[in-house]
Amino acid sequence: MILFNGDHMLRTFRQSYIKRYPGWVNSDRLQERNKVNQLPELPTREMLEAINSAFGSWLRIPYCNNCEADDGRLVVELGEPFEYDSTTIYLCGSCLRSALGLIDGKR
Numbered sequence: 180m181i182l183f184n185g186d187h188m189l190r191t192f193r194q195s196y197i198k199r200y201p202g203w204v205n206s207d208r209l210q211e212r213n214k215v216n217q218l219p220e221l222p223t224r225e226m227l228e229a230i231n232s233a234f235g236s237w238l239r240i241p242y243c244n245n246c247e248a249d250d251g252r253l254v255v256e257l258g259e260p261f262e263y264d265s266t267t268i269y270l271c272g273s274c275l276r277s278a279l280g281l282i283d284g285k286r
């Protein structure tokens with residue numbers, strides 16, 4: 180289980196970047212990658228956007244797969260780590276509490 184919040188998105192940015200651009204890159208991308216490699220362990224949003232303004236969208240928290248809330252609230256990743264064909268689900272706190280209510284027989 181992983182909590183997706185702002186810190187998680189910042190901490191895993193470099194890993195996401197390497198996953199998206201794993202191999203050879205053109206010279207523009209190479210300059211970008213060198214800047215990404217020089218980032219501290221926990222960069223700020225401003226540091227990322229200074230390299231590429233589009234990086235702000237990389238920090239977006241996934242939407243809840245149950246209620247489809249897409250308002251940046253915290254979600255928990257359940258199941259397999261996300262891959263192209265993984266079984267992964269993201270749930271917000273409200274949906275998790277509802278699920279626990281079912282298990283506890285309160286709903």
Ligand SMILES: [Zn+2]
Pocket residue numbers: 243244245246247248270271272273274275
């Ligand atoms: Zn939800």
